Amino acid sequence: MLPDSVPEIRVCPGAFPTDLTSTDCRYKLNQRTLDFVSGSATDQAVLGATVFGLGAQVIQSPSGWKRTWDGYGRRVGSRYTQAIGKGAAQYLIGLMLNDDPRFLAYRFDPGVIAKRRDAVCALTQSAPEGRSKPCISVASKNLDVLQHDGWQRFGHAWYDVITVRRSSLHGDGRRIPALSRFGAEFAGAYSGYPWYAGSENTFSKVGRRAAGAFGTAALSSFYTEYKPEITNLLGAVFRRGRQPKTDARAHQ
Amino acid sequence: MNRIKAWLLAMPLFFAVAGCHVPLQSYRLSPFHPAIEVAPALPGATDPADDTIGVKDCVHPDSPICLAFIEVDDMGELFDRVELDTALSLIHRANDQAKGDEGRTDPIVITFVHGWKNNASLTNGNVKGFEIALQEVYRRFGKTHHVIGVYIGWRGDLVRGYMPVARQFSYFNREATAIRVPGATLSSALTQIATRTHENSRALAIFIGHSFGALLLERALSEATASKIAEATIHAREAAAEQDSAAVDRKRLAAELAVDSRADLVIFINPAGAAIESKQMLDFLTYNRYRYRPLGDGSTDGPPADESDRPLFVSLTSTADMATKVALPIGHALPYLGFKSKGSFRDLTQEPTKKYDLACFDPHRPKSTWELKTKEEGARPQGSYYMSTAPHMEILQSHVMLKAIGRDRMRVSSTGETIQINDPNAIAECSRDLFNKQNLNIVSTFRLADTKACFAVQERPNRCNGTPYWMMEIDPDVVPDHGTIFSGRLISFLIDTFFETPQGQPLRRMTPQLTVTPTQSKADQ
Numbered sequence: 001m002l003p004d005s006v007p008e009i010r011v012c013p014g015a016f017p018t019d020l021t022s023t024d025c026r027y028k029l030n031q032r033t034l035d036f037v038s039g040s041a042t043d044q045a046v047l048g049a050t051v052f053g054l055g056a057q058v059i060q061s062p063s064g065w066k067r068t069w070d071g072y073g074r075r076v077g078s079r080y081t082q083a084i085g086k087g088a089a090q091y092l093i094g095l096m097l098n099d100d101p102r103f104l105a106y107r108f109d110p111g112v113i114a115k116r117r118d119a120v121c122a123l124t125q126s127a128p129e130g131r132s133k134p135c136i137s138v139a140s141k142n143l144d145v146l147q148h149d150g151w152q153r154f155g156h157a158w159y160d161v162i163t164v165r166r167s168s169l170h171g172d173g174r175r176i177p178a179l180s181r182f183g184a185e186f187a188g189a190y191s192g193y194p195w196y197a198g199s200e201n202t203f204s205k206v207g208r209r210a211a212g213a214f215g216t217a218a219l220s221s222f223y224t225e226y227k228p229e230i231t232n233l234l235g236a237v238f239r240r241g242r243q244p245k246t247d248a249r250a251h252q
Numbered sequence: 253m254n255r256i257k258a259w260l261l262a263m264p265l266f267f268a269v270a271g272c273h274v275p276l277q278s279y280r281l282s283p284f285h286p287a288i289e290v291a292p293a294l295p296g297a298t299d300p301a302d303d304t305i306g307v308k309d310c311v312h313p314d315s316p317i318c319l320a321f322i323e324v325d326d327m328g329e330l331f332d333r334v335e336l337d338t339a340l341s342l343i344h345r346a347n348d349q350a351k352g353d354e355g356r357t358d359p360i361v362i363t364f365v366h367g368w369k370n371n372a373s374l375t376n377g378n379v380k381g382f383e384i385a386l387q388e389v390y391r392r393f394g395k396t397h398h399v400i401g402v403y404i405g406w407r408g409d410l411v412r413g414y415m416p417v418a419r420q421f422s423y424f425n426r427e428a429t430a431i432r433v434p435g436a437t438l439s440s441a442l443t444q445i446a447t448r449t450h451e452n453s454r455a456l457a458i459f460i461g462h463s464f465g466a467l468l469l470e471r472a473l474s475e476a477t478a479s480k481i482a483e484a485t486i487h488a489r490e491a492a493a494e495q496d497s498a499a500v501d502r503k504r505l506a507a508e509l510a511v512d513s514r515a516d517l518v519i520f521i522n523p524a525g526a527a528i529e530s531k532q533m534l535d536f537l538t539y540n541r542y543r544y545r546p547l548g549d550g551s552t553d554g555p556p557a558d559e560s561d562r563p564l565f566v567s568l569t570s571t572a573d574m575a576t577k578v579a580l581p582i583g584h585a586l587p588y589l590g591f592k593s594k595g596s597f598r599d600l601t602q603e604p605t606k607k608y609d610l611a612c613f614d615p616h617r618p619k620s621t622w623e624l625k626t627k628e629e630g631a632r633p634q635g636s637y638y639m640s641t642a643p644h645m646e647i648l649q650s651h652v653m654l655k656a657i658g659r660d661r662m663r664v665s666s667t668g669e670t671i672q673i674n675d676p677n678a679i680a681e682c683s684r685d686l687f688n689k690q691n692l693n694i695v696s697t698f699r700l701a702d703t704k705a706c707f708a709v710q711e712r713p714n715r716c717n718g719t720p721y722w723m724m725e726i727d728p729d730v731v732p733d734h735g736t737i738f739s740g741r742l743i744s745f746l747i748d749t750f751f752e753t754p755q756g757q758p759l760r761r762m763t764p765q766l767t768v769t770p771t772q773s774k775a776d777q
Contacts, residue, residue: 016739018740021380021384038414043415043416
């Protein structure tokens with residue numbers, strides 16, 4: 001019917017196959033700036049500080065601040081300052097390292113795909129010299145013969161928290177330790193310094209705050225990994241206008 | 253220290269005050285680029301990192317792909333009439349070029365209306381995506397046809413990206429705008445585009461709307477299209493009854509003009525309007541028992557190759573589109589309560605003054621029209637049509653998409669049910685005829701361009717909607733979410749399902765004709 005010779009479109013990792021708009025995978029300066037400003041400086045940061053500040057108000061943390069408007073203002077202000085500090089550190093360190101901190105699901109990770117390709121090569125090509133060369137002859141769809149292992153996905157979600165990729169055109173930059181993320185968590189935790197009393201600024205308390213922020217990053221990574229399952233669940237919950245079950249095979 | 257704190261707290265206020273709104277403006281009048289040339293190359297052929305390619309105005313008659321812009325403001329008025337004139341002259345020029353070329357270069361005119369968080373700016377993702385989609389269409393139609401894109405720009409993006417929460421809350425404002433913008437200006441612009449395109453009887457006029465753009469397009473077209481359909485039907489009927497040959501010719505011409513002033517196909521992708529927006533058009537087509545079939549355009553002798561029903565409107569939504577599946581009901585919840593408390597919705601009561609039945613029509617059933625009156629039968633109260641989009645409502649779906657899973661099974665994308673396929677060659681060859689030997693009522697099949705996975709579009713069993721307004725949920729393998737619409741997979745699906753392009757042959761406008769199914773006898777009813 002139509003020409004079969006469809007030119008292969010190389011899309012960014014995690015992008016929808018054949019997405020015509022996702023071919024430049026670099027984490028560009030304007031995207032990095034937008035992520036910083038929108039995530040750490042404007043309404044989203046204010047909303048986060050307000051909501052989490054309210055939670056802290058309820059459990060009266062830190063205990064030195066009373067449950068008054070003044071105390072609430074301090075809780076919100078400290079959280080907002082931490083968000084700014086965290087975002088600024090991630091922005092600056094990321095800029096210096098030219099990293100790409102966006103999370104990737106296991107099945108889209110170029111490193112994982114390369115390993116799977118090698119594994120399929122090892123299974124299908126017996127010539128030992130073939131293995132020393134990069135295995136490029138395996139079509140992407142044939143990689144599905146290797147099932148996605150549940151524990152590998154779980155492990156990859158953690159791996160993605162502690163490492164980032166170098167920003168690159170095809171999104172396959174090598175993995176480096178997530179210095180921008182670690183630095184950001186600590187910078188964020190230390191940014192609360194002007195707000196907190198001396199007893200709250202000990203290394204262990206700052207470390208605890210940084211660990212809490214790191215947990216949020218981990219949650220985000222797990223959401224990226226398990227998004228299809230979460231989407232399916234939500235889709236099932238919100239299905240509307242259901243018709244009575246009918247025989248799907250044929251008409252009367 | 254307090255000063256630092258004060259500065260920090262003032263920062264979000266600064267962002268809020270220092271212009272978080274995307275200004276109301278035309279993006280193509282200054283600098284003046286109402287129509288640009290699109291290079292006929294696909295991504296991958298050029299380095300995506302090369303951002304240096306400038307804007308080139310579409311002035312050369314031989315340019316195979318051109319993209320024109322028509323921009324309207326928040327009130328639905330054109331920024332400048334010159335944009336519409338430019339678009340119309342491009343179409344006219346392409347039609348002129350196609351004359352005497354045996355249909356090989358007949359233009360394909362695709363009009364696209366973008367959705368929320370988009371506009372007509374140079375850097376907008378939808379503009380870039382539409383450009384690339386035009387390149388792909390040009391390639392898929394054998395690189396012979398002129399492809400003209402018309403991008404309808406409106407202020408879909410109200411709040412800048414650096415205020416993400418405020419931007420999300422612009423949903424209500426932009427939905428109201430998408431409802432307000434369609435009016436005489438946009439409706440007449442769309443009519444002119446279709447009419448100008450059909451100066452060449454083989455040229456195709458296709459309208460596409462995405463998200464709020466689909467809502468906007470539907471509101472702009474419904475009234476005009478229903479009028480044109482009614483007009484064409486009346487003129488055709490009168491021509492059939494008329495004795496005087498001059499009067500017959502006059503009536504036929506009037507009917508043809510009415511047909512030519514509407515698009516050949518209107519596609520809504522992930523529409524973000526309530527189903528109640530579509531229901532009036534659906535009811536119009538149902539009550540009049542319209543079918544839309546290629547009955548030949550009179551230019552060729554002999555019967556047409558395929559007389560199966562074709563769509564005039566297609567409303568497609570991904571089963572994984574959470575924006576319309578989850579966010580829209582949440583966004584509509586408060587207004588719903590307002591309507592409900594004022595008694596604005598009709599319920600499934602059989603009181604004569606309030607009753608709310610759902611009229612059904614399927615020309616393939618022995619009894620082609622019937623009504624659903626109770627919830628058990630599938631009828632829904634009026635409020636349900638406000639809380640969901642049309643293609644997400646199973647009762648309104650005319651078709652379902654099937655996906656091959658394994659060698660002998662297909663899965664219904666919208667329900668997850670599986671169908672055993674008796675002939676394994678049906679899936680191997682992805683053949684409609686082989687599927688239909690099993691009475692599956694498959695209307696088309698297609699393969700994904702990259703994985704070659706086989707898909708089929710089936711008439712929904714026991715459907716209520718058998719009109720030319722097709723509605724269906726599509727598989728996430730074709731459209732994965734709300735926003736990813738410029739993909740090779742979706743373009744392949746649309747072309748393979750809705751257009752006929754025999755390889756090496758010029759594109760043929762199928763010119764389906766609306767026909768009215770004869771009224772049933774009293775005995776049938």
